[in-house]
Amino acid sequence: MTSTTLSKSNNNDGIQEISFLQKYGIALFLGILAIIFVYYAITTQNYLTWFNFKTIIRDAALVGIMAIGLTFVTISGNFFLLSMKETAALSIIAFAMCMSNDYGFFLSLMAAVLVAVVSGSIQGFLIGLGGNPIVVTLGAAGILYGLAAWWSDNLVISFRRPNDAEWLGTGSVFGIPNITIAFVLIACLAEWVLRKTNFGRQVYLIGASRAAGRATGHENLMMAIKVCIIASVCCAFVAVAFSAQMSSAQANYFSSSFGSSGDFTILVIATVMVGGNSIVGGFGSTLRTSLGAVFISSVDNLMVLQGFNSGPRVLSVGLMIVFSIIIFAYIRRGSRSEG
Amino acid sequence: MFIKKIFSKDPDLAFAVILSVLLFSIFAFSNPLFFTLNTGFAIMERFAVLGLVGLALTLCIIAGEIDLSIGSNAALAAVIVVRFADSLGAPTSILLGVTCATLIGATQGYLIAYLKVRAIVLTVGTLMLLRGVSLFAADERTVMLTDFAVTDFIQTKMGVFFSPASILVIVLCIFVGLFMRYTKYGREIYAIGGARKEAVASGVSLTRPMILVFALSGFCAGVGGAIIGLRSGTAQPLGLQYLLLAATVAAFIGGVSILGGKGGVVGAIVGTLTVNFLNTGLVFNITPAYVVQIYLGILLLTVILFQTMSVMYEKKLQRRLVLFDTEQLRRKLIATTTKQ
Numbered sequence: 001m002t003s004t005t006l007s008k009s010n011n012n013d014g015i016q017e018i019s020f021l022q023k024y025g026i027a028l029f030l031g032i033l034a035i036i037f038v039y040y041a042i043t044t045q046n047y048l049t050w051f052n053f054k055t056i057i058r059d060a061a062l063v064g065i066m067a068i069g070l071t072f073v074t075i076s077g078n079f080f081l082l083s084m085k086e087t088a089a090l091s092i093i094a095f096a097m098c099m100s101n102d103y104g105f106f107l108s109l110m111a112a113v114l115v116a117v118v119s120g121s122i123q124g125f126l127i128g129l130g131g132n133p134i135v136v137t138l139g140a141a142g143i144l145y146g147l148a149a150w151w152s153d154n155l156v157i158s159f160r161r162p163n164d165a166e167w168l169g170t171g172s173v174f175g176i177p178n179i180t181i182a183f184v185l186i187a188c189l190a191e192w193v194l195r196k197t198n199f200g201r202q203v204y205l206i207g208a209s210r211a212a213g214r215a216t217g218h219e220n221l222m223m224a225i226k227v228c229i230i231a232s233v234c235c236a237f238v239a240v241a242f243s244a245q246m247s248s249a250q251a252n253y254f255s256s257s258f259g260s261s262g263d264f265t266i267l268v269i270a271t272v273m274v275g276g277n278s279i280v281g282g283f284g285s286t287l288r289t290s291l292g293a294v295f296i297s298s299v300d301n302l303m304v305l306q307g308f309n310s311g312p313r314v315l316s317v318g319l320m321i322v323f324s325i326i327i328f329a330y331i332r333r334g335s336r337s338e339g
Numbered sequence: 340m341f342i343k344k345i346f347s348k349d350p351d352l353a354f355a356v357i358l359s360v361l362l363f364s365i366f367a368f369s370n371p372l373f374f375t376l377n378t379g380f381a382i383m384e385r386f387a388v389l390g391l392v393g394l395a396l397t398l399c400i401i402a403g404e405i406d407l408s409i410g411s412n413a414a415l416a417a418v419i420v421v422r423f424a425d426s427l428g429a430p431t432s433i434l435l436g437v438t439c440a441t442l443i444g445a446t447q448g449y450l451i452a453y454l455k456v457r458a459i460v461l462t463v464g465t466l467m468l469l470r471g472v473s474l475f476a477a478d479e480r481t482v483m484l485t486d487f488a489v490t491d492f493i494q495t496k497m498g499v500f501f502s503p504a505s506i507l508v509i510v511l512c513i514f515v516g517l518f519m520r521y522t523k524y525g526r527e528i529y530a531i532g533g534a535r536k537e538a539v540a541s542g543v544s545l546t547r548p549m550i551l552v553f554a555l556s557g558f559c560a561g562v563g564g565a566i567i568g569l570r571s572g573t574a575q576p577l578g579l580q581y582l583l584l585a586a587t588v589a590a591f592i593g594g595v596s597i598l599g600g601k602g603g604v605v606g607a608i609v610g611t612l613t614v615n616f617l618n619t620g621l622v623f624n625i626t627p628a629y630v631v632q633i634y635l636g637i638l639l640l641t642v643i644l645f646q647t648m649s650v651m652y653e654k655k656l657q658r659r660l661v662l663f664d665t666e667q668l669r670r671k672l673i674a675t676t677t678k679q
């Protein structure tokens with residue numbers, strides 16, 4: 001054990017060589033996939049059009065915004081939250097309840113955000129104390145979904161059209177949907193926060209090394225609370241946008257029946273992973289996440305145009321996650337020694 | 340005296356037993372219908388479903404990993420078993436479904452050990468992958484049995500509380516318990532959970548126990564899925580999502596630690612029974628399914644809070660001990676230097 005590590009670290013400062021086959025195997029594999037993708041993109045009718053491009057980005061927006069929120073959690077080394085869709089469910093119910101009682105858009109938005117902040121800070125507190133993020137958020141997911149269904153009696157809550165939330169859901173500027181614009185703005189803002197502010201650099205620091213963070217006075221407790229609040233608020237925003245689109249809300253809007261690809265939370269996590277963020281923290285960016293969202297959305301769109309059912313589409317997203325895990329495991333093995 | 344002995348030996352298990360007895364007696368007192376033989380049978384029927392999945396998750400957590408794909412794996416097994424039960428006959432289809440689930444588990448274990456990734460990372464991917472596969476296998480609709488002979492058979496009452504399904508589950512639990520306790524392989528699984536670095540340093544290969552534990556958990560999930568599918572006669576490719584929460588609650592009540600290396604089959608059984616008491620009791624009081632989720636979530640968070648607090652407390656004690664030691668050392672040094 002020790003002798004091998006020594007001999008390896010003698011070579012070039014702890015950097016292990018990955019074999020020729022592995023290095024070019026990965027490149028070859030990705031290249032083949034890219035060629036297949038380009039071939040189908042060109043031969044599929046109506047795929048490479050401006051209208052379809054807008055559709056792809058619009059589809060990516062809802063998942064993308066949530067995934068941008070989750071990226072903060074992932075980079076800070078707290079893995080991921082399994083309660084994303086349940087937070088959105090409770091927020092959407094809070095929003096629709098307020099809208100149907102004519103509180104106006106702003107107050108309803110505030111109610112949804114408040115719900116998200118409270119639930120996010122409680123989860124963040126438990127995670128920061130040292131609870132496993134997966135288990136904590138699994139439990140929180142049960143509570144949040146239960147509360148949402150209980151509050152709404154598991155019924156659809158609809159509010160009158162026209163209302164002052166429609167601009168967010170269905171409105172557009174110069175033919176570009178507002179939700180797409182919001183996606184781009186949020187992505188830019190998140191990237192700025194991560195790169196340029198003190199807080200963003202702390203996120204990277206704590207994600208890269210808990211011990212280093214603690215030694216420099218940055219405990220994970222406050223960080224976990226902050227990043228969980230960010231992720232939850234992103235969920236609330238998506239919930240509000242989605243509810244504004246439908247002018248209604250139900251607790252299970254974000255459950256398996258939503259969209260094409262199985263479970264919404266897992267789709268969000270898939271977006272973060274496929275974008276190429278390090279799941280153990282310290283490495284990644286929201287730009288990668290946004291690109292991941294667009295990538296998944298464009299593949300999904302291509303498969304829809306080719307007439308695939310939901311089975312192969314869910315399968316393809318699953319394969320994307322697993323391949324990205326395998327590829328990044330290889331890359332990590334190549335760049336950094338294990339010990 | 341006896342109780343004190345048990346408490347000092349295994350406080351987590353004692354806590355689990357007390358919790359389950361407490362829950363049972365609350366429901367028994369609040370609703371006279373709850374304390375009947377038929378309810379006992381119903382609880383055992385629920386146990387047949389959740390017991391194996393809870394056990395599967397317990398095994399993974401003992402090895403220090405969490406298998407998030409357990410619900411998808413069970414759903415896939417259910418779909419395969421129900422779909423092929425008519426054409427191949429029930430035993431062959433059960434064999435097929437369970438073999439698939441076991442192989443999937445073993446592959447996951449191999450990948451986790453080989454790629455050196457955390458199980459949650461990989462299983463979140465396979466969660467989605469297996470959903471896709473089961474959608475594929477079911478042709479994206481709910482598959483149904485046409486011949487309900489097997490369904491009737493596994494639900495026949497044997498004894499007072501038992502049916503063939505629950506007896507099978509109990510036998511499997513006993514076998515897994517013996518395996519974990521008395522074989523080298525079982526102890527290896529405990530070792531890589533509790534002290535992975537130490538185990539690897541002392542020559543335990545990471546690959547073998549990892550493959551074994553995930554194959555075992557896949558097997559349990561597969562049998563659980565087969566029982567669920569055959570008993571209801573239908574299987575949904577997107578179903579069984581609730582299993583993960585319920586199984587996690589069962590495992591954590593049963594005394595596993597998220598750090599691994601703790602817990603056992605007896606704990607898993609007690610934990611599952613506790614969840615079943617809660618579930619059945621709440622159904623008796625006409626509670627909708629989503630409210631049951633609230634209770635399960637609160638239960639899980641409470642257990643986690645206790646566990647984190649106790650870990651923090653132990654760390655504090657350790658730190659105090661170290662400080663005490665250094666203080667004594669300092670005094671000794673001062674004493675020797677002043678003598679000179």
